[in-house]
Amino acid sequence: MGESEIEQIAPEDVFSFLNNFTNRNKPCTKRIRYSHLAAFFNFFRNNIDPGRGNPCDTPMIRKLYRERVVSRWEIIEKETVDEIISRTVKARDRLILELMARGEMRIGEVLKLRLNDIQDRKLILRELKAATDNVLNSCNNCPRSILPVWFFKRAK
Secondary structure (H helix, E strand, O other), X not given: OOOOOHHHOOXXXXXXXXXXXXXXXXXXXXXXXXXXXXXXXXXXXXXXXXXXXOOOOOHHHHHHOOOOOOOOOOXXXXXXXXXXXXXXOOHHHHHHHHHXXXXXXXXXXXXXXXXXXXXXXXXXXXXXXXXOOOEEEOOXXXXXXXXXXXXXXXXX
């Protein structure tokens, strides 16, 4: 772009400029810079030259700089979670689901648990990401019968 007249800027020039200008930037920054450039050309079209098209408005450039669609997780009802847990056959799987649903643990935290992490009716959690307390007191909402069962069956 640089020394060109604004009326002579082609979509290829815009594409080349955006690639050079946003070379090592994050996708969000690239999207913002594309949006600013597109807004500038829209302003030019709307206020100065209504017959002029927006060189940013090509399918290829829009696709490259489009906003990423964020997938939203669907929140499952408590009753559905209870039903899933109650239908789980294996004690190990039930324990994993109970700890995740009722103990608010991440899957990585559950999978890192070892037999020596159980002390009395408490779980000692190591390498937590967000929790402030590293002791889970008998998984407040977990059935008391299931918590140590799987660990002790595996120890034998």
